[in-house]
Amino acid sequence: MRKIGLLIAVCGFLTGCARLDMQDQPKYKPQRPSEFFADGRSGRPEVEGTIARGNLDEDTALYTGKDEKGVDLEAFPIPVDKALLERGQQRYDIYCAPCHGRIGNGLGMIVRRGFKQPPSYHIDRLRTAPVGHFYEVITNGYGAMLNYAAQVPVRDRWAIIAYIRVLQLSQNANASELAADVRGKLPQPGQETAEQKAALKMQPLVPGDSDFHNFPANPATPAGVPGAFGAGANKPSNQPERK
Amino acid sequence: MPQIFKSSANSFARTSIVLAVVTLGVLAGVFFELIADSRYSTRQGDAREQPVPFSHTHHVGSMGIECRYCHTGVENSQHAMVPPTKTCMNCHSQIWINSSTLEPVRESYRTNQSIKWTKVHDLPDYVYFNHSIHVKKGVGCETCHGRVDKMPLMYQGPTMQMRWCVECHREPEKFVRPREFVTKMGYEPAEPQEVLGPKLVKEYNIQKLETCWTCHR
Numbered sequence: 001m002r003k004i005g006l007l008i009a010v011c012g013f014l015t016g017c018a019r020l021d022m023q024d025q026p027k028y029k030p031q032r033p034s035e036f037f038a039d040g041r042s043g044r045p046e047v048e049g050t051i052a053r054g055n056l057d058e059d060t061a062l063y064t065g066k067d068e069k070g071v072d073l074e075a076f077p078i079p080v081d082k083a084l085l086e087r088g089q090q091r092y093d094i095y096c097a098p099c100h101g102r103i104g105n106g107l108g109m110i111v112r113r114g115f116k117q118p119p120s121y122h123i124d125r126l127r128t129a130p131v132g133h134f135y136e137v138i139t140n141g142y143g144a145m146l147n148y149a150a151q152v153p154v155r156d157r158w159a160i161i162a163y164i165r166v167l168q169l170s171q172n173a174n175a176s177e178l179a180a181d182v183r184g185k186l187p188q189p190g191q192e193t194a195e196q197k198a199a200l201k202m203q204p205l206v207p208g209d210s211d212f213h214n215f216p217a218n219p220a221t222p223a224g225v226p227g228a229f230g231a232g233a234n235k236p237s238n239q240p241e242r243k
Numbered sequence: 244m245p246q247i248f249k250s251s252a253n254s255f256a257r258t259s260i261v262l263a264v265v266t267l268g269v270l271a272g273v274f275f276e277l278i279a280d281s282r283y284s285t286r287q288g289d290a291r292e293q294p295v296p297f298s299h300t301h302h303v304g305s306m307g308i309e310c311r312y313c314h315t316g317v318e319n320s321q322h323a324m325v326p327p328t329k330t331c332m333n334c335h336s337q338i339w340i341n342s343s344t345l346e347p348v349r350e351s352y353r354t355n356q357s358i359k360w361t362k363v364h365d366l367p368d369y370v371y372f373n374h375s376i377h378v379k380k381g382v383g384c385e386t387c388h389g390r391v392d393k394m395p396l397m398y399q400g401p402t403m404q405m406r407w408c409v410e411c412h413r414e415p416e417k418f419v420r421p422r423e424f425v426t427k428m429g430y431e432p433a434e435p436q437e438v439l440g441p442k443l444v445k446e447y448n449i450q451k452l453e454t455c456w457t458c459h460r
Contacts, residue, residue, distance in 0.1 A: 030321065
């Protein structure tokens with residue numbers, strides 16, 4: 001009798017510390033592999049033509065950045081307010097600043113580590129470029145830049161573009177245009193913080209942006225990587241676009 | 244001849260048997276509890292081998308890439324998402340293009356086959372967990388994942404035992420931070436947490452969800 005009691009006790013303890021079946025259930029959780037589908041993924045692409053409720057792209061201008069004639073939009077298709085700008089700043093700092101730099105000079109950390117330098121936003125060509133152009137670049141990529149369609153949803157793209165306009169204004173603004181109380185906060189020459197001094201000293205790695213346009217001719221194409229830049233660059237990824 | 248054992252020896256023998264069984268039981272309980280809490284069982288601090296030795300120290304710590312650059316799902320969905328290979332290629336189409344370490348990444352991009360990463364933070368399947376609500380309520384990445392910017396290979400910072408989850412669900416004010424600092428590594432509260440915490444709990448309307456079905460549903 002005592003032996004049986006001991007046996008029961010030991011079994012109880014053993015099952016208590018082993019990983020039980022319920023811990024790893026044969027069900028699909030996000031990104032779990034599948035043996036059933038040929039590509040080994042449990043996450044399935046949407047059937048072509050599927051539109052999730054509320055995601056019908058009725059607003060061509062909003063979703064393409066172009067007007068009915070296919071010309072880049074000059075004006076924002078959504079109202080620009082402070083909330084949008086703040087959202088844009090946050091998203092810009094996450095997705096764009098690694099290459100374009102926090103102030104849009106094209107000297108982000110990734111560029112300093114060897115990525116092809118993008119043009120500064122503060123050159124005349126980009127200061128006069130229509131907002132639709134920026135939308136096109138974010139959505140489909142441009143030169144060495146792959147598309148950000150999967151990482152940045154549509155409204156965030158417009159928020160980022162609005163913030164790019166903010167950066168362009170900030171880097172070309174005249175101090176006398178500022179309100180008096182804000183102007184007082186500007187550092188006087190010689191009073192800059194260490195960070196600001198470093199930013200002032202920062203030089204472009206490549207002068208100008210002219211060679212950016214010739215980028216596909218660059219021989220440093222990684223072997224066998226399609227669409228890294230040039231011809232195939234506009235091909236969207238196989239990931240469905242997030243709205 | 245006198246008896247060797249008095250009649251009280253009977254009850255002494257019975258008591259000692261009961262005591263022995265109880266003592267053994269308690270000892271076994273303590274022993275298994277120690278095993279269950281050990282790093283061997285929780286796999287805490289155990290860096291996993293990955294198909295590509297991806298370093299968060301390098302990408303987050305030295306490059307300053309934000310968490311959400313890759314983990315795009317963290318704000319809107321249950322799953323923070325291991326990024327698709329395309330995200331790696333955003334930079335690695337130009338940087339480290341001849342590195343043999345990165346060959347699995349390029350191969351994945353060429354062949355459209357997923358890289359098989361090893362899951363590090365693996366909750367039991369009977370636990371429901373949603374990233375987006377935690378991010379929205381001001382739970383920092385660091386609070387659960389530790390100093391990711393100091394992890395050359397990914398490992399699990401905390402124990403991830405139920406006890407550890409409940410610790411915060413009971414007293415969220417000890418752990419919450421302002422939303423804008425959710426992804427910040429090495430965050431220090433601007434004012435003492437005892438003051439800031441309750442304020443944030445009120446502002447973000449954080450509930451103390453302690454029911455079983457909060458997580459087991």
